[in-house]
Amino acid sequence: MLRRLQTQTTEMVLLAVIVAICLVLSLASDRFFTLVNLFDLANASAVNIIFAVGLLVVLIAGGIDISFAVAASVVQYLTALALAQIGGGGWVSGLLIAGSIGILLGAFNAFLIHRFRIISIVVTIATFNIYFGLLMFFTRGVSIYDLPDWWTGKVILFERQMADGNWAELRLPVLVMALCVFATWALIRHTTTGRQLYAFGDNPEGARRFGISVAAMQFIAFGWLGLMAGIGGLVQAHYAQEVVPNALYGRELDVLAAVVLGGARLGGGRGSVLGCVLGVLLVAIVQNGLNLLGASPYAFRMIIGVIILVAITLSNAQIGKLFATRSEGRAAP
Template sequence: MPDAAQASSPSAAAALARLRRRPEAWLFGVIVLAVAVFGAAAPGFLTLPNAIDLLETYSVQAIMAMGLFVVLVSGGIDISFAATASVSQYVAALLAARLGLPAPLVVALGLSVGTALGCLNAALIHFVRIPSIIATIAMMSVTFSLLMYFSGGRSIYDLPDWWTTRVTFYETETASGDLVRVTLPIVAMIAVSLGTWALMTRSSVGRQLYAMGGNAEAARRIGMRIGRLQFVAYGFLGLLAALAGLLQAHRVGESVPNAMVNTELAVLSAAVLGGASLTGGIGTVPGVLLGIVLLAILQNGLNLLGVSSYFFQIVIGLTILASTSLTVLSSRRGRRHRTLGEAAHA
């Protein structure tokens, strides 16, 4: 029995060490610390209505982060998803408010616009060989500028009732009299997160995306269809960006052409905070969700404390810099270890 206990002890210690190295573990620790600090310093932070309100507010960004996560895992990057969301939302709003098309057709066409824009990114990257960051920055500029040009920056306020009516799946009243509602954006975020998790961990396409992001040349040599995988990744992001745009209009009751602009860095920051590598092949859905939660807590806590919103932008910038630096340093360390190992064998 003592031998068995001694044998299991190193195994448990090794498992604990692996857990500590996972981004989700330290990210969860930071979230607990942030909740404790803001809970003590900001009145109203540790309340159920505030928590549910944060979930709904950040559900749109979480949905876009799921799509961006898939692209990052595949070894690419996309900066145009917020513009894609805006265009898809506005096109759907025009079809609904001006042409009076039925809800299923409006939703299907809106999602199709987002998917088509995502696939256009994939085509530019795969066939024209434009680096993903250049292609998607250019597409962001083109699509958003066209949207503002043809819309004149005018919002659409007369959306049909089927779009703007709040859909509530659960409702309760707290002791203080506040209503707590689990609404459509929250349920959609949960469904999209579960679907993305299943795609990336339970399907052959997901495993191929991880392999392609880890080493695209090796994936190509063993017969993986790189072009098809890129269309899956960028098309999936386009689809989720369009869904996020439709849900944003549902939340606010109107379609504003520039409502989704400037959310790119926050979504990217959440993805890399959760462990998605900018070099591809790494990341998990729970990690990305924890990244969204941390950013939501930081922004909400700072707002309640009266701190300038510009400080939150500083946090986002530093997050991306720190995550990128860690990625570069870890890749250098990995190359150094491989070089030393090859030299030792030689």
């Protein structure tokens, strides 16, 4: 009950902050609160949200992974090569190939963590460098532009022409993102596996004594993130209409900051899909606002660092102490 109250409080605070920032940006820039900009913001944030819900599952299970963005780049290249071998394929074959490769990369992380008893952040730092090094070595940094038409063709879900002649377009990545968000929500909230992930992340030793398989939890968590990385990589290449080896490099920190800001605890056992999505949107809105105001991109990197520090401090200290104090006060009478 206490954990649920903490999560709901985090979500309400995030929502209030997002509303306040949107009001300020709408006054500071007449381009912010337009349908064109809001749709562009949704399209551009879709991939990060897909990554974020995958990372959320890993954090709930008490792990951490910083290799998923580079893994998504590897998936892009391998998927492009595989599709070329089968004559182009389609969305179904593309998703199957990308998802399968992503799951294998995530399972490789889980295997190293479980087999050699190495903490997850050390393993994923290693695989981050291995994946990126191999990718750059074999591709020599060369991008792939010759992709199948279905992969690069623009798929518009909704569009409207504005008075100034610009078009507001809501594209396919938003639909894929919504499906990934729903699937993750269903997994962690409405399945036995989801409850076991929370229990394992909150108290690994207690979960182990209760009969929950440590290996299963690690493979499910990292495999799910691998699946989301594969899907996200496919969608990002569709949005960019090309496969660039370093296009996703560095995005892992933005996503990690957003997920932790959304209430996921680095120690495991806490986090929600709604908080995760709100965290990504907050980071995206801040970046979008700074771009519209002409601020330096280095200012955004500084803000990301501040967000990580503030989010970790609040999630692990202040909010917990606040609710603990209230609980003790109610129990005292």
